[in-house]
Amino acid sequence: MTFTFKHFTELTTNELYDILQLRAEIFIVEQDCVYNDIDGLDKDAIHQFAEKDGQIVAYSRLLKPGTRFNDYSIGRVVVKESERGTGLGIQMMKEAKTYILKNWQPDKIKISAQKYLRKFYEDLGFKVVTDEYLEDGIPHYGMLFENQAD
Template structure:
């Protein structure tokens, strides 16, 4: 069984925070061979959304946090644990994130810096590419945006 969890930073238990940081490091630092500051201040203001397995491990994860521009929020650190891929968790996770964001009255636009190989995936949810792809610590990304119609 997999449970969907959605918590602010100060609601996370130490074990949940450990599992989140372990999953993010495993995917973004180790698997993608990318040395960068994985833990940052955005964690403190983010809503952390993830699917947890029965053993507590993070199967899929993302964080949602306010962007600099009013009415904009950012989806970041989207991942599916390597052993949990090919089960539709990324689609379920992103849909859950968008559902939560759309319920917030102050949020009109969602921004994401997508790894370029995932732009078609995000486009399937209505995200549109903005600008040119860019290198972020050795991994190519594409800024994308989605505007909610309310």
């Protein structure tokens, strides 16, 4: 599947609507977590997404330092339930890391990972760097990917 990377100002109205709909479907409805998804950071983000049959089925948000964290970061990672288990999430995270490393050349990338996804992110090279904490009532770990480039 092909991923698209767009700055907020490049998104079409339909793309933005579909992204917000998918995030609400997963984070608010499926995970039963009431929180402010529209947090003001989308305008500064690069939005990564994949479409299947005209519908966005996977998404993540890439942020530069000083927006959410002091490091570059990947967040709002979602894969539509019907696409889970296909490897799409792995592909998305690998491409997100590649995009950040190629375009921004950071030393490290930070994520706030839901506890149950710890192994998923560890398999992608992220390491736990914090104790478990609650974010919006859900257990998380702070995790870092450190760029080993010369």
